[in-house]
Each structure stands twice: as structure tokens, then as C-alpha cells.
Amino acid sequence: MTLNTRLTALLGIEHPVLLAPMAMVSGGRLAAAVTAAGGLGIVGAGYGDPNWLRVEIQNSENARVGYGFITWALARQPELLDAVLAQQPATVMLSFGDLAPFTARIHAAGVPVTAQVQNLAQARSALAAGADIVVAQGGEAGGHGMSARSTFTLVPEVVDLVAERSPDTLVLAAGGIADGRGLAAALALGADGVLVGSRFWASPEALVSPRAQQRALQAGGDDTVRTRAFDLVRQREWPAEYDLRLVNNALIRRWHGNEAELQSRLPEVVTAYQQGVAAEDFDVDTVLVGEAVGLIRDIRPAADIVADMVADATRILNRGNES
Structure with missing residues (x-):
């Protein structure tokens, strides 16, 4: 069972489901598992720890994965971009800052640039910088972001903006998506796929206690x-x-x-x-997940998460077509 979109065609994947590059959580093993399941795993290089990144590149075991950076942190260690480009990644994702200083190098390596945005002004900047994929992240998302916009309204507004200004650029939805209902809704809103964090955070492959x-x-x-x-x-x-x-x-x-x-x-x-x-005392330590945590009932392998999400979304979309 597959859902073919412009995203699956661009990245050469089976399902329009990408692993969010959660810093220090989305390691090589989890990214490789999502890729093996037909989606695309993105390693969360985050704050740019070169030793951590080296280990997780090895843990991906040559799977075709992407790499994601916190943009302002990458600016402090730009050599890390060369390290991941040497792996011929499926994409490089940049979040939380100006991607313009990096897009030319990424494109020169033949790699699509994915940019995460939280509002329309950032979306315009991402398009101007040459992003191939724009991730519209609502405030429902876990981890870092902004609280001003919700996924349900931000995504179609970004879709409309992109269609007008750069119709070949793809749009992904992020924030609050943890099952097939969220995937189906994102596609109905005009997105080409989804970026999923919290649901994969609750998998045995994630680097989480x-x-x-x-x-x-x-x-x-x-x-x-x-x-x-x-x-x-x-x-x-x-x-x-x-x-x-x-x-x-x-x-x-x-x-x-x-x-x-x-x-x-x-x-x-x-x-x-x-x-x-x-002490792993969670009255003090924190659990970095989003509102979708209320939809998560178990710890499941990444392959099962992808398969169930796609199967459920396909049923929902087919039901709509039948009516």
C-alpha cells in the first residue's frame, strides 16, 4: 500500500513520511529504520556535536538518509555540512535561522534543501533562499518552534504561497501528526507529505530513555x-x-x-x-514531545509506525473518494 505524491517522486521513496531530525534523538538507527520502511529518516545533527554525528553516521549503516541541523548552530561549525554532504544524503534540512549561506553548497552536491518554517515570513525567506522543500511547522509540535500558528491553518496558507511563488517547491506538514488521520489531513490540506517527530520518539530505535x-x-x-x-x-x-x-x-x-x-x-x-x-526524575528532567503525545498509546518499531500510518491514511482517503 503506497501513497504517491510529489515528495515520493522527488526523494525516490515509497511513502510521504519523513522522520523529524529531533536533536540527539533521531540517530542513525532510527533514521535507517524509517528509510527501510519506505519513508525517509533524517538524522538530527542538532547542535553540531561532531563526535555524536560521526557515531550516528556509522549507525545508519550506509542507509539512504537525510541530515538535519539547527541553522544557527551549523553557522558556528560549517565544516559539519561537508561531513554530511560526503555521505550523499537524500536531503539536508535546516531549521531556525537563515539557510541562505548554505543552500548553494548543498545544491552543488546535488542534494535537495529542506527548510522548516513557522510562519509566512519565514516561508518567503526559505523560497528566496532556494529551498526545494518547505516544512510548515505548527505550534502543536514538540521541541523547538513557535507558538503563534497552528498546523491546520499554517499548512494551507504556506501551500497557497508556494503555489503562487514557486510551484515546483514542495510543502510538508509538521506538528501534531502521529497517525494516519494526521497524514490524510495533511494531504487534504495540500501538503506533499508529513514530517513526524513525537510518534517516532516513542519507538525502540529512538535515542530516548x-x-x-x-x-x-x-x-x-x-x-x-x-x-x-x-x-x-x-x-x-x-x-x-x-x-x-x-x-x-x-x-x-x-x-x-x-x-x-x-x-x-x-x-x-x-x-x-x-x-x-x-536520576531520571521526570519531575525535574523533561520529556520533549508535542501535543500528539495524547495519540500515542505504545512504544512501537518505526517500521510498524510507518506501515500503519500509511495504511490508515489510504483507507481514509479512499473512503472520501468513494463518497
């Missing part, structure tokens, strides 16, 4: 929150316009909205946080 995954299974979408407090605690210097979605806990409830006080007490809070991480 089993205890963290069990904590996620106890949560619903209402239990998640967007905040900047966590980046302050773990001392990640993100641009002010970005926050992140995670499962709420005691640490976040204490400091979300109290960032000024947090800054003044940061050393003691960081110490307590580091102790909580070591």
Missing part, C-alpha cells in the same frame, strides 16, 4: 506546554523568538513565567536539574 518513553505514555496533549524556562535551565542559548513544547512537570511549573527569578537563582536550579537528569 525507556523511562522517559513510559512517562510520555502517561501524558496527553493537555499536559504539554510551550516555554523558554527549560532552555534557561539547561543553558541552551536559543534566539528569543523560539520556545519549545514539552510535557509539563514540577520544574517547569515552578519557573515558567518566572524567568527573571530563575536567572537570579540559576546556579542552584541547574545543580538540581543535573541531579534530576542523572
Whole structure:
């Protein structure tokens, strides 16, 4: 059972399902599993740890995968782009910053550029920079992003913009997509495919603690929150316009909205946080998933996730055609 779209044709894949390059979670093993299932896995190179990236390139075992970077972090270590281009990736995905300094090098290697955006202004910039694929990420998504726009309205607006300005550019939907219903909805909104994070986060191939995954299974979408407090605690210097979605806990409830006080007490809070991480105490450590966590009932292999998502979406779309 397949769903053929412009995305499957461009990337030479069977299903229009891409693994989100979740930093330090989407490793080579998970990316290779999604690719083997007919989608495309994207390794989350994230903040640009060269040793981690080297290991995960090896763990992909020569599977055809992509690589994703936090753009402002890649700008500090541009040599990492050469390292992944040497692997002849299926795509390089850039998120959270100006991709223009990198597109020429990526295109020169014959690799499509995927750009993740959170609003129309960013989408226009991505098109101007030469993105081949634009990912419209709604605020439902886990991890970093923006809270202003929802997937359901952002995606068709980006689709319309792209159709007008660059009709050969593809659009993917991201944020809140965890099953066949989300895939079918994204295609109905005009997207060429989906980028999926949280559902694959809850797979045995993901670089995630089993205890963290069990904590996620106890949560619903209402239990998640967007905040900047966590980046302050773990001392990640993100641009002010970005926050992140995670499962709420005691640490976040204490400091979300109290960032000024947090800054003044940061050393003691960081110490307590580091102790909580070591103990896997999820009242302190965090579970970085999105609102779709409420749709996740189990920890499943990536191959099963892809197969079920595509089968369910196909049934839904066929049912609509029959009516």
C-alpha cells in the first residue's frame, strides 16, 4: 500500500513520511529504520556535536538518509555540512535561522534543501533562499518552534504561497501528526507529505530513555506546554523568538513565567536539574514531545509506525473518494 505524491517522486521513496531530525534523538538507527520502511529518516545533527554525528553516521549503516541541523548552530561549525554532504544524503534540512549561506553548497552536491518554517515570513525567506522543500511547522509540535500558528491553518496558507511563488517547491506538514488521520489531513490540506517527530520518539530505535518513553505514555496533549524556562535551565542559548513544547512537570511549573527569578537563582536550579537528569526524575528532567503525545498509546518499531500510518491514511482517503 503506497501513497504517491510529489515528495515520493522527488526523494525516490515509497511513502510521504519523513522522520523529524529531533536533536540527539533521531540517530542513525532510527533514521535507517524509517528509510527501510519506505519513508525517509533524517538524522538530527542538532547542535553540531561532531563526535555524536560521526557515531550516528556509522549507525545508519550506509542507509539512504537525510541530515538535519539547527541553522544557527551549523553557522558556528560549517565544516559539519561537508561531513554530511560526503555521505550523499537524500536531503539536508535546516531549521531556525537563515539557510541562505548554505543552500548553494548543498545544491552543488546535488542534494535537495529542506527548510522548516513557522510562519509566512519565514516561508518567503526559505523560497528566496532556494529551498526545494518547505516544512510548515505548527505550534502543536514538540521541541523547538513557535507558538503563534497552528498546523491546520499554517499548512494551507504556506501551500497557497508556494503555489503562487514557486510551484515546483514542495510543502510538508509538521506538528501534531502521529497517525494516519494526521497524514490524510495533511494531504487534504495540500501538503506533499508529513514530517513526524513525537510518534517516532516513542519507538525502540529512538535515542530516548525507556523511562522517559513510559512517562510520555502517561501524558496527553493537555499536559504539554510551550516555554523558554527549560532552555534557561539547561543553558541552551536559543534566539528569543523560539520556545519549545514539552510535557509539563514540577520544574517547569515552578519557573515558567518566572524567568527573571530563575536567572537570579540559576546556579542552584541547574545543580538540581543535573541531579534530576542523572536520576531520571521526570519531575525535574523533561520529556520533549508535542501535543500528539495524547495519540500515542505504545512504544512501537518505526517500521510498524510507518506501515500503519500509511495504511490508515489510504483507507481514509479512499473512503472520501468513494463518497
